[in-house]
Amino acid sequence: MLLLLGLSVSGAAHAYPFMIRHGYTQCSSCHTDPSGGTFLNEYGRAQSQLLLSSIPGGGDESSDDAQGEPTVGRLLGFIPLPSWFRPGGWVREGYIWNAVDGKIVDRRALQMRADLGADVKIGAFRAAAELGYGSPQGTPRLAQITHSTTGPNLVGREFWAGVEIFGGEGLLRAGRINVPFGLRNLEHTSFVRTATQTDFNADQTYGVAFAMSRPTWRAEVMALLGNLSVHPDAYRERGVSGYFELSASPTTAIGISALAARADASLTTRVPTLRQAYGGFARVSPWRPLVVQLEADLVTESRLGSGVHDFGHAEWLQADLEPVRGLHLFGALEGMKTGSTPELQRGVWGGLWWFVIPHLDIRADVVERWGQGPATTTFLVQLNGYL
Amino acid sequence: MSRAVAVGIAGAVLLVGGLVHAAIASPSGTSVVISMQGTAGLHIEGTTHELSLSEHDGELSFQVPLSGVDTGIGLRNRHMRNYLDVAHFPRAELRVPRWSLTFPASGKASESDTPGILTIHGINRPCSVHYRAERTPSGELRVRATTKIDMRDFGVEVPSYLGVHVDPEVAIQVDFSLHDL
Numbered sequence: 256m257l258l259l260l261g262l263s264v265s266g267a268a269h270a271y272p273f274m275i276r277h278g279y280t281q282c283s284s285c286h287t288d289p290s291g292g293t294f295l296n297e298y299g300r301a302q303s304q305l306l307l308s309s310i311p312g313g314g315d316e317s318s319d320d321a322q323g324e325p326t327v328g329r330l331l332g333f334i335p336l337p338s339w340f341r342p343g344g345w346v347r348e349g350y351i352w353n354a355v356d357g358k359i360v361d362r363r364a365l366q367m368r369a370d371l372g373a374d375v376k377i378g379a380f381r382a383a384a385e386l387g388y389g390s391p392q393g394t395p396r397l398a399q400i401t402h403s404t405t406g407p408n409l410v411g412r413e414f415w416a417g418v419e420i421f422g423g424e425g426l427l428r429a430g431r432i433n434v435p436f437g438l439r440n441l442e443h444t445s446f447v448r449t450a451t452q453t454d455f456n457a458d459q460t461y462g463v464a465f466a467m468s469r470p471t472w473r474a475e476v477m478a479l480l481g482n483l484s485v486h487p488d489a490y491r492e493r494g495v496s497g498y499f500e501l502s503a504s505p506t507t508a509i510g511i512s513a514l515a516a517r518a519d520a521s522l523t524t525r526v527p528t529l530r531q532a533y534g535g536f537a538r539v540s541p542w543r544p545l546v547v548q549l550e551a552d553l554v555t556e557s558r559l560g561s562g563v564h565d566f567g568h569a570e571w572l573q574a575d576l577e578p579v580r581g582l583h584l585f586g587a588l589e590g591m592k593t594g595s596t597p598e599l600q601r602g603v604w605g606g607l608w609w610f611v612i613p614h615l616d617i618r619a620d621v622v623e624r625w626g627q628g629p630a631t632t633t634f635l636v637q638l639n640g641y642l
Numbered sequence: 643m644s645r646a647v648a649v650g651i652a653g654a655v656l657l658v659g660g661l662v663h664a665a666i667a668s669p670s671g672t673s674v675v676i677s678m679q680g681t682a683g684l685h686i687e688g689t690t691h692e693l694s695l696s697e698h699d700g701e702l703s704f705q706v707p708l709s710g711v712d713t714g715i716g717l718r719n720r721h722m723r724n725y726l727d728v729a730h731f732p733r734a735e736l737r738v739p740r741w742s743l744t745f746p747a748s749g750k751a752s753e754s755d756t757p758g759i760l761t762i763h764g765i766n767r768p769c770s771v772h773y774r775a776e777r778t779p780s781g782e783l784r785v786r787a788t789t790k791i792d793m794r795d796f797g798v799e800v801p802s803y804l805g806v807h808v809d810p811e812v813a814i815q816v817d818f819s820l821h822d823l
Contacts, residue, residue, distance in 0.1 A: 277714055277715065278685065278686070278687060278714050280683075280685065281682065281683035281684060281685070283682040283683055284680075284681070284682055284683065284684045284806065289682070296804075296805060297804040297805050298803065298804045298805055298806040300804075301803075301804055302715075305715060305716075305717055306715065324717070325717075338805065376805075423681055423682050424682055424683060468682045468683030469683050470679040470683050470684070470685040471685070472683075473683060502685070505685060505687055
């Protein structure tokens, strides 16, 4: 399996904001989603091979004159593909241990992802779609297509079609799309992602989005038309979300985000609610091995007609150190206070992430959280493979 | 006697050569940044810290070895060297008439445009260079010069790789300091 994955074409990865260490402030250089995400374009597949993995390669890539041409455009490394069609597949499996006050209370295997997908680019037309398997315990409910409560489900996180405009710098699209807000970090359970409900594990929603990517800035705004995986319709949020990010230099970017969405019955309050989030975020790589990411958001939930407003906030400060290519040491501090979690919660993340070979990475996380009830510790190991 | 003549001739040659081709103290704090833009907001910077400066027949000649330009990715460096045909044209050169430059007095700064001749890929093209020079009280001259070129004017093929294209317009920024000029 490892050999197969190693020989295969790089079809997709995830959003890795730390790629700013290589001067990539723009997600759209490598990703089909202009704000970053699962699908990679051909150029992104090449960068995945050239920059992410320990093997092949290693050492200082800037002085690696013998660096070979990546094998993009060939499925499994040898089946030629047309440049307009890029299939992909993803498998993420993990094992989790949860401890309360230092005592293990839960441990189990996690089926995190098993998806197939493809993206298409024909002239200015663009489309992308993925379909996956969700185990009975591992179905992301907000992304499910079928609705079995006891068996496995079909899962569809992302599918959209659109058209490039402004010479490819703009993309207008419609479908189920990642909500544009803040950092698109992989840690979908981080407080900033859960407080703003903008992770890209399951928080995608249906809508129409317009994105622009210029050398010194990028932005996306999306009309949120409701998540059709959620029933009944009263629970679906409708509104608008967007961000603007400015590149102060090839290794420094700073942005702002805003979201406002209304539901007749919020999933958290069960009454008509207007949810808003506003914040700022930044990525900076002062030294190529080091990337620091920061996000801070204010969140409000207004129960319409009752005069009740819950105010809160969420913060994320993460450092990613890559001492040798492919091997990442990371740590993060986070905080959150929302209406539904009135106590200030704090968390510390630490871990190791190794991009072993192209298309395969392993990761171990330790997350300590406290501030609401007893302190909890989570240990998570995961194996991620993608075609 | 013959030795003295030989030494004298050699000295004369060196003296005359020195008048027409004066070596100027090597620039310090050198940074040459080549900026390109491309598809979907792509921004690429190539950087080198190699810059030599000499004076010849009233012209200042700035030379940059192109093999040392680093874009941050080894394969991209190799592609760039191929596009520039560095094996045959290893240096970029800018020649600027000395008379066209304004050298500020101690503690002062000057900013202006100057014409020059830029040689890349073995092709000479006139260009306009914007510069700002500042003389510190200690006598050090700090210079920032910028220009923009179209790589097609120099016979360089516009790079394209896996669906990503680079605009033919290239911005060049050079920073350096001198103690003797």
